[in-house]
Amino acid sequence: MAGANSKERVVITGMGIVCPLGHDVETLWQALLAGKSDMGRITLFDASTYPTTFDAEVKGYSFAKYIKNPDLHKHSSRSTQFVIGAVVQACEQAHIDFETAEPSDGIDRRRLGIYLGAGEGSIDSDMFFCAIVDAWHSEKNEMNWDAWATTTAKRMSPRHELEQEPNMAAAHVAMLTGARGPTRNCLTACAASTQAFGEAMMLIRNGYADAVITGGAHSMIHPLGVMGFSRLTALSRKNESPQTASRPFSATRDGFVLGEGAAILILESLSLAEKRGVKILAEVIGYGSSADAFRVTDMHEEARGPIQAMEAALADSGITYKDVDYINPHGTGTVENDYIETMAIKAVFKERAKSVPVSSIKSMLGHLIGAAGAAEIIASVLAIRDNIIPPTMNLNDSEPYLDLDYVPNKLRKVPVNIVMKESFGFGGQNNVVIIKRYN
Amino acid sequence: MNDARVVVTGFGAVSPFGLTAADMWAALCAGKCGIRPIITFDPANFDCRIAGQVPDYKIQQYVPRSFRKAIKLMSRDIELAIIAAHDALTKSGFITKGIDLESVNIDPTRVAINLGAGLISCDLIEIAPAVAASVTDGKFDIHKWGKIGMELVTPLWLLKYLPNMLACHVGIIHDIQGPSNTITCGEASASLAISEAVQIIARGSSDVALAGGADARVNPTILIRACLLGRVNTESNSAPDSACRPFDADARGSVTSEAGGIVVLENLDSARSRQAKIFAEVVGVGESNNINPSYDHLEADNKGIQLAIEKALAEAGIRPDDLDLIIPHGTGIAADDRAEAKAIEAVLGTAVAKVPIWPTKSMLGTAGAASGALDIIAAVCAIGDSKIPAAKNCDKKIDGCNLNIVTQPQQTEIRYAICCSYTYGGQTAAILLKKYEN
Numbered sequence: 007m008a009g010a011n012s013k014e015r016v017v018i019t020g021m022g023i024v025c026p027l028g029h030d031v032e033t034l035w036q037a038l039l040a041g042k043s044d045m046g047r048i049t050l051f052d053a054s055t056y057p058t059t060f061d062a063e064v065k066g067y068s069f070a071k072y073i074k075n076p077d078l079h080k081h082s083s084r085s086t087q088f089v090i091g092a093v094v095q096a097c098e099q100a101h102i103d104f105e106t107a108e109p110s111d112g113i114d115r116r117r118l119g120i121y122l123g124a125g126e127g128s129i130d131s132d133m134f135f136c137a138i139v140d141a142w143h144s145e146k147n148e149m150n151w152d153a154w155a156t157t158t159a160k161r162m163s164p165r166h167e168l169e170q171e172p173n174m175a176a177a178h179v180a181m182l183t184g185a186r187g188p189t190r191n192c193l194t195a196c197a198a199s200t201q202a203f204g205e206a207m208m209l210i211r212n213g214y215a216d217a218v219i220t221g222g223a224h225s226m227i228h229p230l231g232v233m234g235f236s237r238l239t240a241l242s243r244k245n246e247s248p249q250t251a252s253r254p255f256s257a258t259r260d261g262f263v264l265g266e267g268a269a270i271l272i273l274e275s276l277s278l279a280e281k282r283g284v285k286i287l288a289e290v291i292g293y294g295s296s297a298d299a300f301r302v303t304d305m306h307e308e309a310r311g312p313i314q315a316m317e318a319a320l321a322d323s324g325i326t327y328k329d330v331d332y333i334n335p336h337g338t339g340t341v342e343n344d345y346i347e348t349m350a351i352k353a354v355f356k357e358r359a360k361s362v363p364v365s366s367i368k369s370m371l372g373h374l375i376g377a378a379g380a381a382e383i384i385a386s387v388l389a390i391r392d393n394i395i396p397p398t399m400n401l402n403d404s405e406p407y408l409d410l411d412y413v414p415n416k417l418r419k420v421p422v423n424i425v426m427k428e429s430f431g432f433g434g435q436n437n438v439v440i441i442k443r444y445n
Numbered sequence: 446m447n448d449a450r451v452v453v454t455g456f457g458a459v460s461p462f463g464l465t466a467a468d469m470w471a472a473l474c475a476g477k478c479g480i481r482p483i484i485t486f487d488p489a490n491f492d493c494r495i496a497g498q499v500p501d502y503k504i505q506q507y508v509p510r511s512f513r514k515a516i517k518l519m520s521r522d523i524e525l526a527i528i529a530a531h532d533a534l535t536k537s538g539f540i541t542k543g544i545d546l547e548s549v550n551i552d553p554t555r556v557a558i559n560l561g562a563g564l565i566s567c568d569l570i571e572i573a574p575a576v577a578a579s580v581t582d583g584k585f586d587i588h589k590w591g592k593i594g595m596e597l598v599t600p601l602w603l604l605k606y607l608p609n610m611l612a613c614h615v616g617i618i619h620d621i622q623g624p625s626n627t628i629t630c631g632e633a634s635a636s637l638a639i640s641e642a643v644q645i646i647a648r649g650s651s652d653v654a655l656a657g658g659a660d661a662r663v664n665p666t667i668l669i670r671a672c673l674l675g676r677v678n679t680e681s682n683s684a685p686d687s688a689c690r691p692f693d694a695d696a697r698g699s700v701t702s703e704a705g706g707i708v709v710l711e712n713l714d715s716a717r718s719r720q721a722k723i724f725a726e727v728v729g730v731g732e733s734n735n736i737n738p739s740y741d742h743l744e745a746d747n748k749g750i751q752l753a754i755e756k757a758l759a760e761a762g763i764r765p766d767d768l769d770l771i772i773p774h775g776t777g778i779a780a781d782d783r784a785e786a787k788a789i790e791a792v793l794g795t796a797v798a799k800v801p802i803w804p805t806k807s808m809l810g811t812a813g814a815a816s817g818a819l820d821i822i823a824a825v826c827a828i829g830d831s832k833i834p835a836a837k838n839c840d841k842k843i844d845g846c847n848l849n850i851v852t853q854p855q856q857t858e859i860r861y862a863i864c865c866s867y868t869y870g871g872q873t874a875a876i877l878l879k880k881y882e883n
Contacts (some may be wrong), residue, residue, distance in 0.1 A: 016683070052588070055592040057591075078738055116476065116733070116752055119497070122521030136585060137584050138576040138577070139454070139577065142574075144574075149569060149573060151490065151491075154569070154665060155490040158669050159673065160778060162670070164673035167674070168670075169740075171564055171631055172608070172629040172630075177872075180736050186733045186748075186749065189731070190630060191628065192626050192627055192629065193608045194625070194626060194627050205641065214732075236595065237599070237600045237603065238603055239600070267814055295624035296554075296622055296625070297558065297612075297622075297623065299619075299621055303518075303601060320483075432604060433604070434616070434625075435625055
């Protein structure tokens with residue numbers, strides 16, 4: 007088994023984002039450097055009696071302004087609409103033509119792939135709840151499927167249901183760009199878009215594609231999504247202080263803040279980028295993936311999976327832990343993640359563990375779930391570009407074991423050439439990528 | 446390139462025909478149909494009332510004692526994946542922690558898992574009491590839900606429905622610590638997962654991979670969606686055996702089924718060194734896209750499947766007329782079948798008269814994220830037995846279809862077989878298998 011080409015170096019040539027801190031990359035970056043967050047009361051539905059009443063939402067966004075033919079995408083789900091804006095931004099930066107039958111950007115469409123870590127679209131919860139209410143027979147403890155089918159058939163929009171499928175974001179990206187290369191969507195919980203990015207890099211490195219549109223998208227801000235995370239006690243309940251609720255690595259952390267958005271990157275082979283004369287933003291030098299194989303509810307007690315993924319990524323990159331300048335962690339602000347992740351960093355980085363900066367932008371951005379990894383890869387690329395590490399905000403109370411250099415509360419200007427980006431997901435999914443300054 | 450050769454050293458399936466791949470292959474060879482009236486819930490008020498349902502099983506038999514507490518966290522999709530994985534590993538000769546703790550013969554860090562999964566349907570009966578407790582004046586009351594109702598939902602509810610939990614549970618049972626991924630690309634999921642797993646072994650990220658998919662699609666939510674989208678046959682409820690008719694002039698839609706299919710892929714050197722039985726080699730994978738504004742159907746020429754097949758052939762360096770068997774996606778949706786037939790004809794050129802085409806969904810139904818794996822397993826069996834069973838329900842081909850659909854069973858050597866998958870949303874995959882030769 008082999009691709010046609012020899013092993014290709016892979017570079018990033020475009021980035022785009024739609025997230026709670028802005029609808030473009032530079033706005034997001036300025037907010038991160040200023041230590042800003044934009045969390046507040048949940049407005050997408052009435053969550054006033056939920057244990058958690060706040061989130062980080064994308065506000066004032068309309069996908070239609072990005073494209074000429076919004077009608078082709080008008081049924082798309084909320085998160086797919088985020089994808090459209092982010093893809094347009096990334097394609098513009100990478101000089102990839104979209105919405106045209108005759109692209110002249112130098113990329114063979116059969117060799118242009120798509121690999122997203124997009125989540126499912128938001129469920130139509132009004133219909134969902136209404137049909138159950140109409141059909142549930144409390145005394146008999148059974149569902150009247152006739153009644154359920156009657157209500158559902160009346161209220162269900164089949165097109166909305168189709169757009170809930172997690173592969174539909176990729177369908178819309180293909181429609182926009184004409185991509186006919188390998189196209190996949192993976193959904194490995196909170197690690198999805200880092201995994202998509204890593205596997206997308208592999209498609210190019212091994213000759214299955216010349217360029218890949220990658221990244222992720224998710225919005226779980228709906229009654230069942232917030233319920234699900236609440237029941238897992240994964241969400242912060244600091245309802246009185248949403249802006250400072252996300253506290254990765256702090257002793258007072260009590261869960262993550264649910265966000266939403268889409269983050270997209272363009273990957274291409276170095277030779278194609280050079281041939282096309284596009285600006286290279288950074289190089290992707292390594293990827294490692296592993297599974298905890300421990301419990302679906304908890305991370306492995308000795309951080310076995312995260313350590314394996316980090317070491318696999320270093321080995322794949324041909325570097326060692328001594329070469330890493332900055333770690334952009336998963337850093338969710340849950341009690342367990344930050345503890346285990348710190349343990350993994352200590353194991354892999356040995357004597358350097360306390361001197362390598364580790365900062366979590368989830369303290370400001372919130373947790374974009376499937377889209378989180380790609381958003382954080384974008385921040386990592388910008389850290390390399392500007393030699394600036396964004397801070398971990400809201401870190402005022404330390405816990406004895408959590409004693410790494412988390413870059414608390416203030417950005418740091420320091421040379422950044424190589425970044426390790428970690429993402430972990432429910433069920434024990436671990437994905438790590440390594441980004442390097444291109445020169 | 447020094448990329449590794451990748452071979453199939455195990456396969457397992459749970460399907461309407463039974464709990465093993467052997468059951469499935471025997472039924473396919475016998476020309477049986479797995480589609481029956483729906484019995485798992487009362488479908489009287491649904492336009493389509495037939496489906497392919499997996500026979501009864503006891504999940505405890507597939508889950509080691511130490512992990513049985515987790516059974517309550519398993520949706521049916523997860524259970525189907527576990528059963529298929531068990532069958533596949535048993536065949537492979539690997540002994541994992543989950544099979545026998547004392548005789549493990551595999552390095553868990555060198556095993557990957559890559560499964561296709563669907564959008565798992567919420568168990569409505571499980572959540573209904575919580576919803577019913579959140580009603581004011583006969584209507585759902587979100588304030589009550591937030592305060593009282595959701596507290597009645599089991600705390601780990603969400604974990605039953607994350608698509609990656611199929612791979613996670615299988616991975617925990619069998620101690621699979623290498624790369625783990627979950628592909629969610631509708632009906633192309635399993636084929637894309639297998640394609641990725643092949644690439645993971647070829648590039649050296651693991652030596653062994655469990656790859657395939659599972660999808661429990663016989664439930665009210667999926668059935669009503671399929672009915673409203675016009676994808677399923679609503680006219681043949683009284684004749685399930687002849688309901689699904691891929692490439693037939695009387696095709697009236699697809700029929701939904703539930704299944705799980707998993708293959709064990711292995712680095713050839715690893716398979717040789719442990720003297721494993723090698724069932725076939727994967728010599729090409731191709732992936733592409735259909736681009737169509739309606740999103741739920743194929744473009745008229747199905748260029749996406751054509752490109753996927755051409756890429757797989759190119760990777761193996763063979764010509765279309767080298768193919769001895771094509772298993773098409775063929776759902777029984779007339780417009781899609783017509784488009785796929787055009788694509789295959791475009792690839793084959795003059796070889797169209799010769800290359801046998803064997804659609805399986807007339808017997809198996811459309812098993813969503815598992816369907817590609819079932820076809821790949823069927824192709825592996827066909828290669829092993831030098832046998833192509835007869836296609837069912839293709840009595841008179843759709844107008845303009847020139848495919849050589851196998852209507853009588855054939856005993857013939859199969860060196861190269863290709864399986865095609867496509868899905869609503871556009872993704873396509875073609876997996877090219879070769880009879881193993883040293």
